[in-house]
Amino acid sequence: MDRHDAFREFVDAHQRSLMRTAYLLTGDAHLAEDLLQSVLLKVLGRWQRLDSPEAYVRRALVNQHISWRRRRGAGEVPSAEPPDRAYSSEESAVDRIVLRQALMRLTPKQRAVIVLRYFEDRTERETAEMLGCALGTVKSQVHYALGRLRALAPELAPRFAELEDQAETQEAHR
The missing domain is CATH 1.10.10.10 (Winged helix-like DNA-binding domain superfamily/Winged helix DNA-binding domain)
Structure with missing residues (x-):
């Protein structure tokens, strides 16, 4: 049995619900995939030491999303006025x-x-x-x-x- 089999089983069992969480955090399917992938890569290195992997992964999703928003949000400037013309x-x-x-x-x-x-x-x-x-x-x-x-x-x-x-x-x- 490979040392990563338990991780693969976890991902197979929880991928849909974790993806849904990531989507709800980001509001974008592609960003959600990127978020989940980056978190799972980080979790893989700590997999053997985790007591509650599902809770850990969900918390990691939230933390990573907040980190991304901070970095990405630094360049965004909110505006009180909507654009002159919205593009479909x-x-x-x-x-x-x-x-x-x-x-x-x-x-x-x-x-x-x-x-x-x-x-x-x-x-x-x-x-x-x-x-x-x-x-x-x-x-x-x-x-x-x-x-x-x-x-x-x-x-x-x-x-x-x-x-x-x-x-x-x-x-x-x-």
């Missing part, structure tokens, strides 16, 4: 497809600048260092890339303007 999940999915197709039509350097600058939230200086180019090159590549994206996906132009505004605000505060 269908619109968001279509927007992501359109954006991906438009990004793939940029030059590799333009795509890299846009991804680093706006999707990875890097400063212009960090982007320049990562790409091994001058700061002016980053600025010009961003300018040309955003112009090209606006031409390729005009329906996303308001979103590009939001990204630019956010980046400028963050750049000013750094």
